[in-house]
Amino acid sequence: MQEVKIRIRRSEPAVSNEVRYQEFTVPVGEGMVVLDAVHYIQNNIDPTLSVRWNCKAARCGSCSAEIDGMPKLMCKTRMDTLGKEITINPIKAYPVVKDLVTDVSHNYEIAKKIPPFTPKEGLKEPWTMMQIDVTRSKEFRTCIECFLCQDVCHVIREHQSNYFGPKHVVKIAALDLHPLDSIDRSELLHHDGGLGYCDITKCCQNVCPEEIRITDNAIIPEKERIVDHAYDPIGLLIKKVKRRKW
């Protein structure tokens, strides 16, 4: 059986400031993913290694990590796609709890700021929606909240700002594009959400395990909606004329 060397970043900030990389040698079988290798280490070499995981089927978004520097789901990364020496880091945008486990609770604070689905006034039940109206927001509903896009986003990772981050823009776009929703959240994104900090370098789109076209389908459309109400005088004038009752 082939063997692979895995270096894992070990730390536990609550106990000590020490950060070290520990190397493990793991036998690799057919079809094995990185999470299998981490489980092998836990079960056979070092049971103190911490990792957050749940479904092992790329559905729960728990096992996010940086594998050879690239944010990925450990359960979706096959060992045979990597080299003979692998480095695993926790996602660096968030504080480490222990080893590969990070504290992503900041995202839940941001989520509280986003107004929930608010139906249009006077809708008669049962609510009906046409297929052509829901296909766009459906893409965003495949988000598994793994926070890989948040991790790779340089605005969150390297710069301090109020930018909500790609994951939350996806959430907002899903609500904004809903045919029965009555709120335009792009104003919130413009002011409190700091969408202007995003410079559309598309790293979020590159790492999304659900292959959501985050930049093209969520961020840029929201940026364009901001242009509609904040930067486009001709567009605003046309809207005003259209709304006016002659």
Place this chain on the structure above:
Amino acid sequence: MEKNMDKSLTWFPPEFKELNWRLWSFAIILILSAGALILYPVSQFEGYVDPFYSPTVAVIPLIALFRLSCYAYRKDYYRHVFRHPIACLDGIRFDDNRKGYSGEMTFFSLQNFHRYFLYIAIVILPFFYYDIYVSMTYISGEFIFRLGTIILIANALLLTLWTFSCHAFRHLTGGHTDCYSCKTAGGAKKKFYNGQSYLNRYHEQFAFISLIVVLAVDLYIRALIVGWPIDFTLLKFAI
């Protein structure tokens, strides 16, 4: 200590790991074109109008602003000029919190006027098709179809694809709508949006290839001027 451990990732130039040759070739094209336009201006030759002069050389700054504010080019120069970040991979990102960063909040909020440059580009676009017509009918009483005309057609088509695959165009024609079924001809509107979204997937490629072809047309005309016998006539008859 952490930084030292990550050194294994930094020895390889990021451009080769996350390929982005577009920006550098864009810079070279820009320098070459500016040099050629200033030192050896060529507006037309034997019915071929140089794309830089279509309809007039005065629109170049506006087209340049359309290109510069295009989401595809923005990605390229934010990454490779400002390095925010140069790559997505840890260890070769070259971005950190010591570097000032304001994104598109201050000066670069001007990018939000991209749609106005789009309007100008749409107005200019038909001139490239007129140039195709001119290249075929520049001799009075004759119709002539040459290799150069095919290149002009490719140029016009690519510029059209690039312009209409634009994200701002996508927003203006269907992206701003949440409920298509509530609108008149909503189904057709959604179909148009879907088609435009398909083109939009290749916007970055169109942005770059269209630029290369503009330069290729310019170089082709220059080659003809210096006497290269490459302009084959494919069809010629009296009208």
